[in-house]
Amino acid sequence: MPLFRNARFEISIAKSGDLPVPVGAEIAFAGRSNAGKSSAINTLAEHTRLAYVSKTPGRTQLINFFRLDCGAALVDLPGYGYAKVPEAIRKQWVSLLETYLRQRENLIGLVLIMDSRHPLTPLDRQMLDWYLSGGRPVHCLLTKSDKLSRNEAAASLAKVRRELAPLGAQVSVQLFSSLKKIGMEEVEHKVAAWLGLPTDDLPAIPTAAELRAAGK
Template identity: 40%
Template structure:
């Protein structure tokens, strides 16, 4: 359980991120996938990450310090955001630099809308992460918005596509920001990454 979550800094330059002196996990997903709601649910804070009905609200790398121990990072969404091409390219450069160069990054959670059939943009992003060696896990969001059966069908279709790209399926979690489903499992997994990072740093 998270007891304390505080905003640290927002910026567009990965080089200006806080000193990489503790474990860090990041959340990313297509615009309007429910990223801010998920972060608020995990941290028990209604307004920590700003939610918006307008896709593409997060345009910066947002760092939050959790329990004075590790960083949680809210990254800009990809796809759909109504911005010009130049701005979009700048975002992509910023995200790719952050994901490949941030040395204390021990996990990236890619959010997938569980209501949708597999989306090409999500699969392409996960393929890029795999190619670049970015440590990823999948978080299926909005599981409360339809029947459990439908959610499972969509998840299985997505995982099948993943198996076509990779030899094995990455870790995945099924969540709902409304009901809190998946919260404990996801936090346990994150704390496992944090502990592992801290143990390696001590060696």
């Protein structure tokens, strides 16, 4: 059974002082505003409106906790980098994100969402700097890969992997498309490994040939 299916909303918080008492492992999802984070979460959970999707970047201002059937939590972090957000709110988001990423003791892995057409922006690199100091893994999703040709997507993936190679095995990267549901299985296997869960019951990761045959 897919790992993220049946995720259910638990709580939203706006300030680090309101973070709930840790219960189980937490997997955080972070990304620049309009990179496709909410769509990725909804696709993985097979739920059309689990995470709020807005045509106006910067609308997700809270940390949202969703509980998975395995007992772990999926934590949806505020999108970052949207210039039209008032400065006071932007500073609040920065403080909230940094506190959570650096100090949350049961945070075991970060899924970093980046638009495959514009990956590794300065703010994405800042997010990596905040998080990687703790020695925990990060898995990067290069979203909206359906908007690139197959060769362009492969080139984007290779470029990001090359630039992040000095960070070693702590960081991994894949292509993802919410529209065509590309990459769902790979994310699930990665997160299951972080959680120490068996992967036998998860959908198998399709081969490149299988993806081509399916028109993806």
